[in-house]
Amino acid sequence: MLDTAVCVHCGLCLPSCPTYQETGMESASPRGRVVLLEAIARGEKPSKEGLRQLDECLDCRACEAVCPAHVPVGHRVDDFRRAHRNWISPSKGAKRVSRWLASPMGLRGFHWAVRQSQRPVLARLASRGLPLSLRRLSQGLPPNIPGPMSRITPRRQPSPGESPVGLFLGCVMDAVYAPTNAHTAELLEDTGALLSVPRSQRCCGALGFHSGDEAQAKRLAIANMEAFSEAETVVVNAAGCGAFLKEYESLFEGDLTWRARARDLASRVQDVHEYLSGHPLPPLEARPLKTSVVTIHDACHLAHAQGVRQPLRDLLQRAGYQVVEMMESDRCCGSAGTYNLSHPAMAERLKQRKVADVPAEVRGVATSNPGCMLQIQAGLKEAGRDLRVAHTVDWLWEAYHGSHA
Amino acid sequence: MDRTLEGVLTEISNLIGREYVITDPTRLATYGSDGFTLEHRLPAAVVLPGDAEEVSAVVRRLSEAGQPFLARGAGTSLSGGAIAMNGAVIIHLSRLSRIVSIDLENAVVECEPGVVNRTISQRVAGLGYFYAPDPSSGQACTVGGNVAENAGGPHCLKYGVTGSHVLMVEAVLADGEKVRLGHLGAYPDPVDFLGLLVGSEGTFGIITRVWVRILAKPKTRRTVMALFDHVRDASQAVSAIISAGVIPASMEMMDQLAISAVEQGAYRVGYPLDVAAVLLIEVDGPPIEVEASMQTVEAILAKFHPRSIRMPASEAERELWWANRKTAFGAMGFLSPRYYVQDGVIPRSRLPEVLEQIAQIAERYRIRVANVFHAGDGNLHPLLLYDDRDPDEVSRVTQAGSEVLRVCVDMGGSITGEHGVGLEKLEEMRLQFDPHELAAQRALKASFDPKALLNPGKVLPRECASP
Numbered sequence: 001m002l003d004t005a006v007c008v009h010c011g012l013c014l015p016s017c018p019t020y021q022e023t024g025m026e027s028a029s030p031r032g033r034v035v036l037l038e039a040i041a042r043g044e045k046p047s048k049e050g051l052r053q054l055d056e057c058l059d060c061r062a063c064e065a066v067c068p069a070h071v072p073v074g075h076r077v078d079d080f081r082r083a084h085r086n087w088i089s090p091s092k093g094a095k096r097v098s099r100w101l102a103s104p105m106g107l108r109g110f111h112w113a114v115r116q117s118q119r120p121v122l123a124r125l126a127s128r129g130l131p132l133s134l135r136r137l138s139q140g141l142p143p144n145i146p147g148p149m150s151r152i153t154p155r156r157q158p159s160p161g162e163s164p165v166g167l168f169l170g171c172v173m174d175a176v177y178a179p180t181n182a183h184t185a186e187l188l189e190d191t192g193a194l195l196s197v198p199r200s201q202r203c204c205g206a207l208g209f210h211s212g213d214e215a216q217a218k219r220l221a222i223a224n225m226e227a228f229s230e231a232e233t234v235v236v237n238a239a240g241c242g243a244f245l246k247e248y249e250s251l252f253e254g255d256l257t258w259r260a261r262a263r264d265l266a267s268r269v270q271d272v273h274e275y276l277s278g279h280p281l282p283p284l285e286a287r288p289l290k291t292s293v294v295t296i297h298d299a300c301h302l303a304h305a306q307g308v309r310q311p312l313r314d315l316l317q318r319a320g321y322q323v324v325e326m327m328e329s330d331r332c333c334g335s336a337g338t339y340n341l342s343h344p345a346m347a348e349r350l351k352q353r354k355v356a357d358v359p360a361e362v363r364g365v366a367t368s369n370p371g372c373m374l375q376i377q378a379g380l381k382e383a384g385r386d387l388r389v390a391h392t393v394d395w396l397w398e399a400y401h402g403s404h405a
Numbered sequence: 406m407d408r409t410l411e412g413v414l415t416e417i418s419n420l421i422g423r424e425y426v427i428t429d430p431t432r433l434a435t436y437g438s439d440g441f442t443l444e445h446r447l448p449a450a451v452v453l454p455g456d457a458e459e460v461s462a463v464v465r466r467l468s469e470a471g472q473p474f475l476a477r478g479a480g481t482s483l484s485g486g487a488i489a490m491n492g493a494v495i496i497h498l499s500r501l502s503r504i505v506s507i508d509l510e511n512a513v514v515e516c517e518p519g520v521v522n523r524t525i526s527q528r529v530a531g532l533g534y535f536y537a538p539d540p541s542s543g544q545a546c547t548v549g550g551n552v553a554e555n556a557g558g559p560h561c562l563k564y565g566v567t568g569s570h571v572l573m574v575e576a577v578l579a580d581g582e583k584v585r586l587g588h589l590g591a592y593p594d595p596v597d598f599l600g601l602l603v604g605s606e607g608t609f610g611i612i613t614r615v616w617v618r619i620l621a622k623p624k625t626r627r628t629v630m631a632l633f634d635h636v637r638d639a640s641q642a643v644s645a646i647i648s649a650g651v652i653p654a655s656m657e658m659m660d661q662l663a664i665s666a667v668e669q670g671a672y673r674v675g676y677p678l679d680v681a682a683v684l685l686i687e688v689d690g691p692p693i694e695v696e697a698s699m700q701t702v703e704a705i706l707a708k709f710h711p712r713s714i715r716m717p718a719s720e721a722e723r724e725l726w727w728a729n730r731k732t733a734f735g736a737m738g739f740l741s742p743r744y745y746v747q748d749g750v751i752p753r754s755r756l757p758e759v760l761e762q763i764a765q766i767a768e769r770y771r772i773r774v775a776n777v778f779h780a781g782d783g784n785l786h787p788l789l790l791y792d793d794r795d796p797d798e799v800s801r802v803t804q805a806g807s808e809v810l811r812v813c814v815d816m817g818g819s820i821t822g823e824h825g826v827g828l829e830k831l832e833e834m835r836l837q838f839d840p841h842e843l844a845a846q847r848a849l850k851a852s853f854d855p856k857a858l859l860n861p862g863k864v865l866p867r868e869c870a871s872p
């Protein structure tokens with residue numbers, strides 16, 4: 001479905017592209033990238049500089065959302081990257097990190113590592129060995145990462161024949177932001193949902209897929225399709241995971257059985273904001289909120305890839321927050337999966353641009369992807385701004401269940 | 406002084422920063438064309454100055470070295486205006502994208518040329534204003550490019566094209582000198598130099614700052630959609646509405662093939678795919694006036710056998726209808742790898758005849774043509790579909806395009822309404838102007854640009870040996 005349309009060179013996508021905004025260069029624009037990809041497809045050998053700008057694509061999909069012909073530029077650059085690993089010699093670090101993260105061992109290790117990094121002595125020791133980009137990013141970590149990873153026990157177990165609402169936990173989400181998962185679970189149950197958190201679920205596979213490990217992505221996809229086969233709806237709170245779960249079908253080209261199952265899963269996957277905004281929540285906790293003015297950063301993989309924008313606003317307002325919009329709230333913050341590790345310079349520029357857009361009068365930023373949360377929090381800290389970045393669900397939970405902030 | 410290009414580019418690098426001078430062929434290739442894809446030329450280099458001073462300094466260097474150059478905004482030109490001919494250097498103005506000031510007292514916005522058209526309306530919407538020229542490419546094209554092409558748009562039927570909304574510009578002339586043309590007062594200059602620059606397609610100077618007029622948003626706005634089983638009925642309805650003395654803010658038409666494309670695009674209205682034409686009409690102004698005009702419009706539409714007439718149920722639906730219309734060109738990507746859009750203008754009353762002739766031309770050259778146009782002011786946009794990998798089809802499409810323009814001129818119209826002559830319609834200029842008129846235009850160009858460095862190979866066809 002994605003490959004039907006052809007780029008007619010209209011240029012309508014240019015202003016939406018973060019790397020074009022940042023550089024002003026056609027060669028760093030979606031249309032320019034299509035031209036480069038077409039030249040490569042004809043057998044032309046691109047220059048190093050050209051490849052660098054092609055590879056600077058964030059896969060943020062902003063262009064895809066505005067293209068009148070639905071040209072999937074982000075997807076195409078990503079396909080190219082995976083097919084030509086050797087050409088662009090990706091930063092080995094980024095590649096290793098994503099593969100390792102996607103393994104169960106790695107997840108536990110990652111969780112251990114981020115926790116250790118918060119012990120003063122160890123943190124200093126450890127950070128010396130880390131690349132600057134990672135050190136910067138670790139600035140964005142929440143102050144207290146809880147010990148055990150999510151052990152959410154639903155209030156009631158589904159009886160046979162009942163179809164529960166499945167909660168997808170996500171790997172980075174669960175390692176760094178386990179409370180957000182707990183809050184999501186609690187709010188889902190508040191709406192009366194019969195919750196299930198299958199133990200057999202795994203990382204969505206996006207990180208591994210983008211770093212070139214398609215086989216691993218397939219294995220994880222199959223594991224998740226099995227894990228959620230009973231769920232009526234699969235609720236996801238990490239934008240990147242949600243988008244990837246909805247696209248599992250493209251992993252199984254030529255395999256009709258799994259394609260059908262992937263389509264079936266996709267039809268049941270819902271972003272947490274979509275789900276909550278369609279269901280009644282309990283009356284608001286009467287206590288006034290300490291932080292009542294917030295702004296929203298629309299995560300790329302929510303706004304562009306899944307088209308979800310309004311529900312965040314509706315939910316926050318229903319919960320008593322005043323939402324002050326930032327300029328271009330859906331411009332990528334530069335986090336983009338492991339982009340901030342593989343392309344630190346561009347990621348840094350986009351982070352600063354994003355932070356500059358956060359309105360002065362707000363007390364907090366609401367967003368919906370772990371990468372964005374880390375990145376924007378780190379940026380604000382560097383800029384000396386004492387603002388809290390939290391998942392929309394966290395802000396909501398505080399309104400409905402009393403704040404601990 | 407004659408210097409090598411390399412030397413000049415080094416000087417420019419020192420001035421504006423090395424990262425803003427592109428000479429790498431792979432990256433230059435992305436600048437090979439604009440919205441017009443029948444031509445593809447590598448510029449000698451691309452430079453991206455950061456402000457007007459830098460533009461002036463860059464132009465001075467290039468001019469001294471006798472090196473041709475041209476400005477580029479967003480590269481959405483549909484006539485190849487932003488394609489570098491004769492190995493020219495592209496001066497890409499994307500970094501000049503600041504809105505400098507918003508003066509509500511005088512309703513003037515001062516901005517740099519790289520500001521995106523739609524941004525102006527977005528920035529003043531909260532203050533109760535809008536910027537009237539709304540080319541369908543408004544989400545991307547730049548104010549500088551709009552002034553250069555004197556861009557129009559669906560809502561220019563009532564409000565007039567870009568030229569009517571530009572009060573003053575600052576421009577860098579061919580030798581690097583900076584000038585201001587026009588002023589902020591209500592009356593035009595006795596000699597309208599500003600008017601000369603507007604629509605000169607970047608051949609007279611490089612615009613580095615623009616002062617545009619903004620208008621108070623109309624109190625009410627109503628849109629009506631009419632579906633027709635015959636294109637003739639739709640076009641007769643258009644003429645009848647104007648004859649009745651109603652000036653809608655816009656009146657747009659799409660034919661069946663165009664509808665089949667937009668209905669696959671990002672904004673689907675749900676048009677039945679078997680209608681021959683859809684007419685979108687918007688009326689705006691004070692409530693009483695809008696009410697009266699709308700009644701007239703509906704009564705007239707009803708006379709021309711519409712299959713149905715509809716009002717949008719909500720503001721969101723109204724916006725959807727217009728967004729759908731505005732993506733018509735881009736959505737051609739669903740029908741064909743490339744399209745070649747024509748921009749002829751004809752007297753409104755000849756619409757039915759001309760559309761029939763276009764259909765005949767399409768048949769003769771065995772190509773598909775979708776029609777999208779600003780029906781209200783007789784500005785046609787036949788979209789000739791082709792595949793650029795088929796050389797025979799490319800040549801058929803070029804000839805068919807030229808014939809369409811001949812029809813427009815024969816009907817008493819013109820070869821371009823808003824997309825400009827560029828490099829696309831050079832030869833067709835001869836259809837519209839005789840050798841003396843062309844000579845006068847050449848003389849004017851020479852007085853602005855004696856060394857013929859600015860945007861070479863555009864607008865004016867080469868002098869024939871024997872006229």
Ligand SMILES: Cc1cc2nc3c(=O)[nH]c(=O)nc-3n(C[C@H](O)[C@H](O)[C@H](O)COP(=O)(O)OP(=O)(O)OC[C@H]3O[C@@H](n4cnc5c(N)ncnc54)[C@H](O)[C@@H]3O)c2cc1C
Pocket residue numbers: 009010011012439440475476477478479480481482483485486487498518539540541542545546547548549550551552553554555556557558559606607608610611612613734735823824860
């Ligand atoms: C999908 C689509 C829909 C369109 N719809 C419309 C429409 O409804 N109405 C309409 O009028 N046009 C339309 N166009 C054509 C195009 O968008 C306009 O001509 C627009 O004004 C070009 O602006 P730009 O910034 O892209 O300029 P470019 O394409 O970059 O340049 C166009 C010309 O202007 C010159 N130029 C650019 N900037 C400057 C400057 N600062 N100083 C001097 N010269 C300069 C260039 O040298 C070139 O000759 C459409 C195009 C597309 C792709």
Ligand code: SF4
Pocket residue numbers: 006007008009010011012013014030031034063066067068069070071073735738
């Ligand atoms: S990718 Fe889409 S929006 Fe961008 S130039 Fe191509 S067709 Fe136009």
Ligand code: SF4
Pocket residue numbers: 016017018019020029030033056057058059060061062063064073074075077
């Ligand atoms: S996916 Fe994002 S970064 Fe990549 S070309 Fe599109 S808009 Fe630009």
